[in-house]
Amino acid sequence: MSKPRSKLNIIFFSVVIGFLAGGIILKLAGYSPIEVYFIMLKGTFGSLKFVSYGILKATPLILTGLSVMFAFRTGLFNIGAEGQFIVGSIVAASMGYYLHLPAIIHPIVILVIATIAGGLWGGIAGFFKAKFGVNEVISTIMLNWIALYLSNYVVAIESFARRTNVTHSIQSTASIRLLGEWKKTEAGLDWLSGHPMLFDLFKTQINFGIVVAILAVVLSGFILNKTTLGYSLKAVGYNKHAAEFGGIDVKKKVFTSMFIAGAISGLAGALQVLGVSQNLSTLAAMEGYGFDGIAVALMGANTPLGCLFSGLFFGALKYGGTKIQTPPINAPSETVNIMVGIIVLFIAMPKLFDVIKKKLAERKRVKMDD
């Protein structure tokens, strides 16, 4: 393990390299990098509405990042955040539509059950690893696809489908959008039209998701740093054999870690449905929340607070990236994914930075000798 300080330096330099490399690729493709980045910046922070959209994009990423981080800390690689997310969203969409509960209670019940469901989905991989030694990377990849087709199966259920490929929306009682119904009433519209800035803000799907995400960050930090559970999870991650020798039940901890990881991703999926999409639709391919979460965890140096910041960073990039695709720039929004990929690539090789450091030190020494 490298020292946290040097780890943060590596991440910082990787992000810088990511932006530089993105700039070079844009330049080679005939775009002006400065202009593209400027539009991205303006499109991300230019108005309250943009910031709100950025946060909407970031919310699921913060959570899937936390999920991947939790597993990482126990020495496990959770590639299954995607599937756990989908399971959470299936629970949220179906219980949001079929259950009739009073407001406030409705979303709380859903979030709790979706979290448990996601936890169980992650727990399957944890159980397979603990009991049969199945590599969690492969089992979670399989579980991702099973979750995806399960979701498509649910979307096709006759009483649930509103039309082909889309389900009915959740009841308004289950929504976690701010001022959900009131926004649409006469009084609400009247009041909002008097406050143009807020009117703009409430046109977005602004919801309580980010609050829940921040709570999850705080809680994760507490569990990891202030409880015996966190201590034992980290002990397994540092050295399995030493942990076993110290009386920690490693197998149980592997399950627990994957359960927690799955639970957080399940929560993310449920929040996405209750706050943003409000229904399920047929998935042609993975939406990438899970893989984005891996990048978030890596860019967040595997700490809860780091995931919060890197999730916001990634979400802002993703939203800003949609802005560069419109005229007059017309640059591909995929630039963002390429940049994130390059950032992750450099985070993967700390040794490169050591080599660079050595070279620089040598050069200094040569200068001194002259």
Add this chain to the structure above:
Amino acid sequence: MIRSLGFIIGTTLMYSTPLIFAALGGVISERSGVINIGLEGMLAFGAFTGASVGYFTGNPWIGFIAGGLASGLIGLIHAIVSVTFHGDQVVSGIAINFIGPGLAIFLSRKLFSGAAMTIPVANKIPKFLSGVFPENSFMENVFKQDWTTVIAFLTAILMWFVLYKTVLGLRIMAVGENPEAADTLGISVRKIRYGAVITSGVLAGLGGASMSLAVASNFFPTLISGQGFIALAAMIFGKWKPHGALGACLIFGLAQALVVYLGGTTIEVSTDLLNMLPYVMTLVILLGVVGSANAPAADGQPYEKE
């Protein structure tokens, strides 16, 4: 009945082809001790390069080779990170899964006036044994395949031969099992791993190009969706052996073919549940074969000379 069977076998072979290339790519890389989770990104980049070069040159074979070479370059990046800088191989693979599809769509928008998909090629990969058997007969359904399918099978046989019957193969496996010992014998761990990982990229690229030039006729964002991960599963399923991976890919291809076949019949079965089947099967098999399905001993371990 017999005609349906022919159709199912033929479709199985068609869908298995890209998987076979990619899974063999996984086998060669991991046998040398380098994990390659970036097959998905390599497939996507190969598929795009194949389709676009095939479109601009009008020659599917040039496109096919270009697809292989393009992903070979991505393999080179993975080798630099994994072998030279002893980086985290799984993290590098994740990065490639962002970069490969990202670059593919980026370049597609650049070359095809903003579209995320390429214009379909005029000439697809030609068919093997075309016009030999009567139209729509059992024999034609089974044997009239894309040339890429034939090449995929030949590649599997070749890899089996190289790994098990040649000195080079023994060296590759020695490096994957025990790099220290191999090093002592004077085998260059670095060279072997570089070669294996670049080959892995080339094969995945050919797989992607076989997808966009033979199965489909262009590249689009959901063309590859997940096949790299299926190939990875097939590799494990086949216990890191070329013939095992080939068999596993055929099973996955069969599952896909059954979905297509049953979709065209009146049999009431949920395609979603059918689609799920191969993954459930893999999980079950993993539970059953653990202990005997072990990765090469040094898989994922960077080798540093003392």
